[in-house]
Amino acid sequence: MFETLEAAKPDKILALIGMLREDARENKVDLGVGVYKDDTGQTPVMRALRQAEERLLMEQNSKSYLGLAGDTGFNHAMTTLAFGEGFDVSRIRTVQAPGGSGALRILAELLKRAKPDATIWISDPTWPNHVPMMQAARLTIKTYPYFDAETGTVSFEAMVAALETAAPGDIVLLHGCCHNPTGANLNGAQWERIAQLLATRNLFPFIDIAYQGFGDGLEEDAAGLRTVAAHVPEMVVAASCSKNFAVYRDRVGAAMLMARNEKEATIAAGQLMGVARGSYSMPPDHGAAAVRIVLEDAALTADWKSELESMRTRMLDLRVGLADALRLKSNSDHFDFVARHRGMFSRLGLTPEQVARLRTEHAIYMVDDSRINVAGLPGDRLDEVAAAIVSVL
Structure with a gap:
């Protein structure tokens, strides 16, 4: 063999x-x-994580499966962290995933199920796992320019020009903040312009937010994601806790989808869990449970x-x-x-x-x-x- x-x-x-x-x-x-x-x-x-893990070890009385969606409390907390306290989450469904990369992978598979001939636009440069993951999901890949190496800034007009050639229904993979691997971020006005472009050209946003809190602050770093969410009817988000909770080896992530209505959101979430079932089945629990404890406890959250x-x-x-x-x-x-x-x-x-x-x-x-x-x-x-x-x- x-x-x-x-x-x-x-x-x-x-x-x-x-x-x-x-x-x-x-x-x-x-x-x-x-x-x-x-x-x-x-x-x-991190201090708060250590306390949460100690509490988890004392209070957890079973290691049984939680289900394909994972820890629902964690899912709710991560949705709020990404979209904000006041956002209408009735059209959003979240599934716990093994790290941000796991979230990227199952969301890519979901989009392939939803649109078998899907094309996804990926920035050049991007993080090394993006291209092979989208290839593994059998998505057609195109690239848009992002970084000007001479000036160390975003090649924004070239980025916009490329995305204006995308066909309606194409997927656009964007970094929510702290763009990897360049460190160059879109500013607020640029996010607004990208959000309007996505909406007017009927492009589908796929946002990878792996560094929330590492740029300008937790709320500030989610501003781009929230700007896009305010303009488009549907999108997906892959979120990671590896960096901002320092739980790298525990593989803690969340796959989020926002649909046009509650019915479509529920159907899509069922399909997303079907993708997970055919991949890794159940997500790992420990790290996500510790993150949930932190985010549900005001004192731990503050620390x-x-x-x-x-x-x-x-x-x-x-x-x-x-x-x-x-x-x-x-x-x-x-x-x-x-x-x-x-x-x-x-x-x-x-x-x-x-x-x-x-x-x-x-x-x-x-x-x-x-x-x-x-x-x-x-x-x-x-x-x-x-x-x-x-x-x-």
């Missing part, structure tokens, strides 16, 4: 992890792996928001610090966009050869497209990192 298989292409990020692990230099800097890190280089368990805000502001401080150091070392404002970007990532605009030199000559690790994890920056060595970057230009 297996003799027919060819070797899989090596995963570049996993290969980078291996090289980093084998590097014996004490000054090595990991800017590649996409997880939040604190000042000590660790990915912490979670406080710690999340400290994580967000720390990344902003690192951005400003690196941009200032790069300006000083390069005698140029070329890298000022790093301070304007939001979230965990920025793309520096270096060549693969320059990235390789940073790795071999300075023990600074990043992926080949020069995407860096800002949270991995050593706050007390920003001048050193900036000098190394400038040295390979």
Whole structure:
């Protein structure tokens, strides 16, 4: 059987992890792996989550299945987090999924069921899991430009021009905030224009919101999603708790759909759960239950928001610090966009050869497209990192 298989292409990020692990230099800097890190280089368990897990261990009296939709309390809390307190949720249905990626996958399958000849537009660049997931769901893929590497900004007019060529009924995959892997976000006016374009051209929004709270704040980061929801009759949303609750390995996500009416929402949710049944069956419970406990407890919610805000502001401080150091070392404002970007990532605009030199000559690790994890920056060595970057230009 297996003799027919060819070797899989090596995963570049996993290969980078291996090289980093084998590097014996004490000054090595990991800017590649996409997880939040604190000042000590660790990915912490958030205080509120730890308390919630302790409560869960004491109070949970069964490990029986909860059903295909998962934890309904979690689903309700996540819907509110994404759409806001005052939004009419009668047309929204939410299914717990194994991480944001799991939500992306089952929503893609649902859209394929709903529209077998569906075309989905994906930004260029995008996160590495988007294309293979949409291909696995057998959706036809087209791309729209998103990022101007020269200026470090959104190529907004080119983005709009491309989407204006999309056919009615086409799906458009958008990042809700902290656009991966570039760090360049749409502003409020741009979100409004995109929402109007989606509505007038009858395009179907598919929003991936994996970093809510990492950009400008919990409410601010959901503004784009909510703007779109106010303009269109139907849409889907894939939400992740990996980053803002730091439950990476527990795989906590939510797949949300907004339909034109309650009847269609209920039918679509039934089909979505059918997709889940044919994929992983039941979602994992522990992480979602802990998140639910946090979001249903006012004190825990307040503590979670406080710690999340400290994580967000720390990344902003690192951005400003690196941009200032790069300006000083390069005698140029070329890298000022790093301070304007939001979230965990920025793309520096270096060549693969320059990235390789940073790795071999300075023990600074990043992926080949020069995407860096800002949270991995050593706050007390920003001048050193900036000098190394400038040295390979």
